[in-house]
Amino acid sequence: MSTLAANAPGATGGGLADVAASEATLRRFLHGLPGVDQVGLESRAATLGTRSIKTTAKAFAIDLAISMIDLTTLEGADTVGKVRSLCAKGLSPDPSDRTAPQVAAICVYPDMVATAKDALRGSGIQVASVATAFPSGRAGMPVKLADTAEAVAAGADEIDMVIDRGAFLSGRYLEVFEEIRAVKEACRRPDGSAAHLKVIFETGELQTYDNVRRASWLTMIAGADFIKTSTGKVAVNATPPVTLLMLEAVRDFRAATGTQVGVKPAGGIRTTKDAMKYLVMVNETLGDDWLSPHWFRFGASSLLNDLLMQRQKLRTGRYSGPDYVTVD
Numbered sequence: 001m002s003t004l005a006a007n008a009p010g011a012t013g014g015g016l017a018d019v020a021a022s023e024a025t026l027r028r029f030l031h032g033l034p035g036v037d038q039v040g041l042e043s044r045a046a047t048l049g050t051r052s053i054k055t056t057a058k059a060f061a062i063d064l065a066i067s068m069i070d071l072t073t074l075e076g077a078d079t080v081g082k083v084r085s086l087c088a089k090g091l092s093p094d095p096s097d098r099t100a101p102q103v104a105a106i107c108v109y110p111d112m113v114a115t116a117k118d119a120l121r122g123s124g125i126q127v128a129s130v131a132t133a134f135p136s137g138r139a140g141m142p143v144k145l146a147d148t149a150e151a152v153a154a155g156a157d158e159i160d161m162v163i164d165r166g167a168f169l170s171g172r173y174l175e176v177f178e179e180i181r182a183v184k185e186a187c188r189r190p191d192g193s194a195a196h197l198k199v200i201f202e203t204g205e206l207q208t209y210d211n212v213r214r215a216s217w218l219t220m221i222a223g224a225d226f227i228k229t230s231t232g233k234v235a236v237n238a239t240p241p242v243t244l245l246m247l248e249a250v251r252d253f254r255a256a257t258g259t260q261v262g263v264k265p266a267g268g269i270r271t272t273k274d275a276m277k278y279l280v281m282v283n284e285t286l287g288d289d290w291l292s293p294h295w296f297r298f299g300a301s302s303l304l305n306d307l308l309m310q311r312q313k314l315r316t317g318r319y320s321g322p323d324y325v326t327v328d
């Protein structure tokens, strides 16, 4: 067991199974986690962000980043046509260069899952759906579970749920824990398989780094397959320090339990330079074990365009004209 988990009250001996036995045990555990050293965290994230990646390594990293994208459209004005063209772009990001990799997933609202599923059939690209009254998370459980069930029934491979920040910030941790468990149950399909569950914290609303660490552990103990920073719908979305903190949490969680959980920073990641910073953080914090789309994703609507432009620059030595990448 890692020092972090071992030092936490309630995490004695063989694991974390009894941590959520009651509101009191869960609170004791989460508030017993070591406080985050804000200065240290921010300075480590900044230092890692200065590493430069060049030539062959850069070309490799760009393709890796493309393959890790959850290409996203989450707008009230989404149409079947827009989702179909986003799927076409995810399938063949650069029609002039078939060596460009496919993205990991297309991320849409539940009512667009069937359209995306149909457009991506046989491609291996996953269909991710937001659920649980995204982005606010403000609805009763029956509505959240119905939202999840609708997406799963339509064929979603992955569910991106949002936690109830009101409950979390009020200290109602067991409620948040049980909600995640219930949504995980709703991810099950009749054949016994299940959609992967990503849990969004909306870190821009969690107020402190300590809360991000607590949300990470709470969510992983509840059974999340991925932890995700943000909806992309609030003022502060993914940041390097918050993502670094979450990377450290999944590392410590695996050391404590043997279970590997993925990480998805989302919102506001738009440039190749940003993506490279995140990949350096994953490599330095977690190593090869997480450097794959199975364990690390970028939730992004426009990052792909910049990666494609940089990719072409590396190939041809010049930037393409404005028509080279399709405008989303």
Ligand SMILES: O=C[C@H](O)COP(=O)(O)O
Residues within 6 Å of the ligand: 072, 074, 107, 230, 231, 232, 233, 266, 267, 268, 269, 299, 300, 301, 302, 303
């Ligand atoms: O999960 C993904 C985000 O909603 C996308 O945010 P973005 O438009 O800032 O890239």
